[in-house]
Amino acid sequence: NVVTWTPEGRRLLTGCSSGEFTLWNGISFNFETILQAHDTALRAMEWSHNNDWLVAADDGGMIKYWQSNMNNVKAWKGHREAVRDLAFCPTDHKFVSCSDDRSVKVWDFASGREERELTGHGWDVKCVDWHPTRGMLVSGGKDHLIKVWDPRAGRQICTLHGHKNTVVRLSCNQNGNWLLTGSRDQLLKLFDLRTMKLMRTFRGHQREVTSLAWHPFNEDLFASGSMDGALMYWLADSSEPYGSVPTAHESALWSIAWHPLGHLVATGSNDHTTKFWARDRPGVPMTERRAASIKSDIVLRELPVAEESDALSDEVQEALLAAVSSSSSSSSSSSSSSDSAASTTGTVDQESNSNLSSDVASSQSTAQATMHQQPPPPPPTGASLASQIAFGSHPPPPPPTEEHPSSKRARVSEAYDPSAVFDE
DSSP: OEEEEOTTSSEEEEEOTTSEEEEEETTTOOEEEEEEOOSSOEEEEEEOTTSSEEEEEETTSEEEEEETTSOEEEEEEOOSSOEEEEEEOTTSSEEEEEETTSEEEEEETTTOOEEEEEEOOSSOEEEEEEOSSSSOEEEEETTSOEEEEETTTTEEEEEEOOOSSOEEEEEEOTTSSEEEEEETTSEEEEEETTTTEEEEEEEOOSSOEEEEEEOSSOTTEEEEEETTSOEEEEETTOSSOSEEETTSOSSOEEEEEEOTTSSEEEEEETTSOEEEEEOOOTTSOOOHHHHHHHHHHHHHHTSOGGGTTTTOOHHHHHHHHHHHHHHHHHHHHHHHHHHHHHHHHHHHTTTTOHHHHHHHHHHHHHHHHHHHHSOOOOOOOHHHHHHHHHHTTSOOOOOOOOOOHHHHHHHHHHHOOHHHHHHO
């Protein structure tokens, strides 16, 4: 139901519908331990800004304090119905909770005492967040409304209209200027908290939006999940998704948590799985099709050399055969040109060298008969095909052999004879 990283980023903490905490190693991604934390389904978990305390709430309205070593310190019933969301104030002295009982409550963290109850929503309150720098609360509910509160005075500042269905998630950006909301109307909306006006609407999900989360330090990047298990990445200056994984999960994606360093994303889903996601290579679209092509490329590169010719595609094979045929045609054209040249020479010297031309003709007929009697060459294999492509229709030349220095000097001395020059 909910996932969150420990403050140092070494472990991922997940809360499930059975009320259990599960710790996963954030480096090796292995299971570490499991703990029965609540009696009913966990709905919200929030770390304090000083990273010392974890506040968790469940479906029964219970609120509990946990230390970083998973030691339970305090517990009490804070709401009559399920608690849906939690948020700390910037100083960690107070925190806020919202519930299906239509209320938003401000609590003193040290004593666990309720300081103020904010009422104004006409239906279940599904999400709440505290402004990162100011004394201001934002809440969204099943009445399709987003309300901005003054927690000190306990009054409503304004109401934002924009969604046509339940507002299930909202979050303030770290710069404190933007408010991101997600609704069951399949839309995400970005509001400017300075002017209380809508800035942009993000369309891309095919089902209800169920989760969202800002990047920890990139102010214009966020991720969202939907009821069909899709995971999408967005930039604040574009209405189209920056990247998407349409089938990240098989069921509703309830929770998204960025690693504190921002290089990993953890997601929790109704399909009883927790998944870790890493960014793709720079400049590559984040799609499953690209991941599949990368996998196929790796498999192709890992094939042995003897099997590479069998794994070639049809297009590559056609290109290879075309190269072989072009090389053979060039060799045949050269032979035909040489034959025509020979016939011309024979015509010129026919009167003076008739005996010689008849001998040549008889020798050519004998050679042709011998060629017709020879069996056709076997079809080229992977190695022979590669050699024909590299060297044409002729086999590759044998490797050169090294010549002894003494024999080389003797051959040079024989080629250069000074007496022959003077005799001429």
